[in-house]
Amino acid sequence: MESKYSGYMGRVVMYDLSTQTLTDYPWSDRERELFIGGKTMASKIMLDNFTGQEKPFSEENLIVITTGPLTGTGAPSSSRFNISTLSPQTLITTSSNCGGRFGWYLKKAGFDALILKGKCPEHSWLEINNDKFVMHNADDLWGLKTGETQEALQEKHKMPNGKLMKYGQLAIGPAGENQVLYASVISDERASGRGGVGAVFGWKNLKAITVRGNKTVPVKDPEKTKQWIIKWDKYIKSHPLTGNQLPRLGTAGLVSSMQMRGMLSSKNYNYGKYEHFDKVNGETLAEDFNIVNKGCLTCPMKCARTVEVNGKPVKGPELETLGLLGGGILNPNLADILKWNYEIDELGMDTISASSTLAYAMEANEKGLWKNGLEFGKTDNISQIWDDVAHRRGIGAELADGSKRLSEKYGGKEFAIHSKGMELAAYEPRRAVGQGLGYAVSNRGGCHLNGGYLVIVEGLGLYTNPLTHHAKADFTMLFQNLMETISASGQCLFTSYAFFPGFLITRPNGVITTIANKAIPFIGGVLRLINRVSPALALHLPVFHHTKIFSYALGMPMTFGKYIRTGERSYNVERLVNSKFGVNASWDTLPKRLTDTPQDPNNPKTKVPLETLKKTYYKARGWDQNGLPTKHTLRKLGLGEYC
Ligand code: SF4
Structure with missing residues (x-):
């Protein structure tokens, strides 16, 4: 279905691995406005197709590979793609966001998303070349490691003159073949790591996918888009976190700060x-x-x-x-x-x-x-x-x-x-209790990013009191919502690191930073209001370049408030999918070591006050005591049909 919006290729397809048949999956402009792309789009597709009876290792389970509308437009860090499926590790939805070239080439082949169902009758790999889908026997690849598999696929993508074709690829290793519950999918050197997506590939006998195409991603206003990207790139490069720490030390640069903060x-x-x-x-x-x-x-x-x-x-x-x-x-x-x-x-x-x-x-x-x-x-x-x-x-x-x-x-x-x-990742939440809440309520399980990544204000960027529960639930919701839309757009979540003005990071003891750090625990009410009336915030923030690119590159109206609301919708759609598989408040937990045993035996505050945090969080989200969206919340988000 063609789109009035640029950035999209206009086609979502479903491929049946059992029968090797390709069908178009309907996806309207209204759905593009509400769910954007990426993980959010995948969640909506799963919500509409899953009954709650499906098993991860079954022909009914779907592998939904989605791109975002900014992928291919040149926007900063926008080559991401997402794989969602029913996780064999958690038995609920999982989504795994990945770099590499695969998403870029999937769009060049003309697709915004690829849905896989069924099971290959034999060990197979799938070759996509524009509209052409060809399933190959993969007996020669089965048993190979991810690097070996990708090298073998290279040999199959050489032109008669010996030159390599331009294409993207995904592959699993022996762990996926043997259904290790946390098996990954690798694309080039990047990993779709979490939740066992590789095990689902393996169960479905799918060793790899390659994709190539020669289409161009349409951009609404190329000149304005280019100018905005130049400005945005400059901003990212001038920010102390995204322009210095990340390029200089990578995420590894956080080890020392984490040590310092316990x-x-x-x-x-x-x-x-x-x-x-x-x-x-x-x-x-x-x-x-x-x-x-x-x-x-x-x-x-x-x-x-x-x-x-x-x-x-x-x-x-x-x-x-x-x-x-x-x-x-x-x-x-x-x-x-x-x-x-x-x-x-x-x-x-x-x-x-x-x-x-x-x-x-x-x-x-x-x-x-x-x-x-x-x-x-x-x-x-x-x-x-x-x-x-x-x-x-x-x-x-x-x-x-x-x-x-x-x-x-x-x-x-x-x-x-x-x-x-x-x-859980390596962030110790007993010294960052907001991050503890995030780990517990995260839709895909113990994920620091899906959880809202509150450590960034609790000691890794800003230095607000990491042990207080005040304002943490509202902050968690806001950050989760923002990151949902960043991800749905096809961008890397690390672009959000530049959200806080650089001087707050470089001058941790400056007057303004000190005031900000002290004020944060008292602004829960303000954040709650922002979350509640977000669509009314018809503005753009100078520190948040993500919103204006929507009108320049896609021709889709977007404001900061709408961006937050889109993320909120996304979080709720994912929660709805999970609720079909039984998720409720009793699933939002942490091990007792983190909630009952203080990290410092002399400081009883060094543990996660999870039940207190959850209560405020559910209220902020408009969820009931059982941790599920109320009818009012669903209607507010345009999800009334799921009441
Ligand atoms: S910040 Fe790192 S993970 Fe994110 S897009 Fe850039 S290189 Fe990839």
């Missing part, structure tokens, strides 16, 4: 500091190992690190991996982390869930609950463990099911660090 989880979240943090932080990575910075297409931040492993330049670890495979398992050896990070990606697994599950297993062993031979600080056999997990061999077969299921079998639920079955 937010660096250590020994499976027993502590918030790691004595050898300086051996595994961003500064050491940059000085001793970083070869070159790399980035996704159209990204001025280039946060990715390239490091050398066994003489080969490979993708370096993110902060979460450094934290969880450093202090998390009491390992001060950065070279080991680089190697393991590469191995986990090559096997096709999520580094966060793999690392956190390992830490749980070490603690279960230490406490005598599960004699598995794994010990904190004992790291000589870890590479073998990853291989065993990906191939489901020995204790690897058990680790492949993640910490939630292991704790149900062996005990130790209080230190299985997950929410809704998905393991």
Whole structure:
């Protein structure tokens, strides 16, 4: 269905892997206005197609690959695409946002989204060339690691003159084939890591997808779009977080700040500091190992690190991996982390869930609950463990099911660090209680980003009181909403880091920053009002360039208020999908270690007051006590048909 808006290619298609048939999926301009694209679009498609009876490993489960309307327009950091599906890890919806070239080429092939259903009758890979979909046998690729698979696909994309075609690709590794519950999908070097999307690919016998096309993404006003992008790029590059810290140190640059604030989880979240943090932080990575910075297409931040492993330049670890495979398992050896990070990606697994599950297993062993031979600080056999997990061999077969299921079998639920079955990132929420709320209510489970990333005001950008519950729920809702729309547009969430004026970051002790930090806990009511009347905020903010690009590039009217409301709708649509599978307030939890045991035994405030926070959060969101959207909220968001 053609669109009156630019930025969109106008086609959403459904491909049946069982029968190899392609059909158009109706998607109207009204839906484009309400749901934009990306994860939000995927959630709406799942909401309309799932009854709540579907199983992750079933022909009825959908894999929904979506792009955003800004992908292909040249907007900063806009090459992202999203994969959503019913997660085998959490049994509810998951979405995994990824860089790489795949989204860009999916649009060049003429598609805003690709929905996959059914199951390939044999090991297969799918080749898309504009409108042409061809399924190939993948017996020669089955068993290969993600890098090997992508290299083999390159050979299949060479022209007669030996030159490589321009195309995007996705691949799973052995972990996906063996349905490790946190298996990832890899695109180039980037990962769609969370929630086990790779396992669903594997169950459906789908090893890889390649896509190429020769269409152009339409842009409404190319000149104004170009001017705005130049201005925006300049702003991003001049901001201390997006123009300095991220390009210089990547996300790894946060390790030292987290240590300073007691937010660096250590020994499976027993502590918030790691004595050898300086051996595994961003500064050491940059000085001793970083070869070159790399980035996704159209990204001025280039946060990715390239490091050398066994003489080969490979993708370096993110902060979460450094934290969880450093202090998390009491390992001060950065070279080991680089190697393991590469191995986990090559096997096709999520580094966060793999690392956190390992830490749980070490603690279960230490406490005598599960004699598995794994010990904190004992790291000589870890590479073998990853291989065993990906191939489901020995204790690897058990680790492949993640910490939630292991704790149900062996005990130790209080230190299985997950929410809704998905393991948490390395941010210790007992020193950032707003982040704790975010982890608990996040629609896809223990995700720092889907949770609102409140650590940025609780110590990693601003320094408001990290232990108070005041204003945290309203802030969480606002940030979640903003990030939902950024993601739906096809942009990287890191573009939101420039939201706070740079001087607040560079002058942490300045008068204005001090006032801002002190004032934040008292502005919950103001934030609540902003959230409530958002459509009335028909304005643009100078620090938030995301809104004006909509009218320049897409010809779609957008304001700051509408942007917030769109994100709010998105969050609720995802919640509605999950409610079909039984999600309610009882799912919004954290392990007792984080809610009942103070991180500092002498300071009872160093734990997450989750029930208090949840109560305010549900109220702010217009959800009932059971954590579900009320009819009034759904009608307000244009979702009345789902009442
Ligand atoms: S900030 Fe990093 S992850 Fe985001 S688009 Fe840029 S390079 Fe990719």
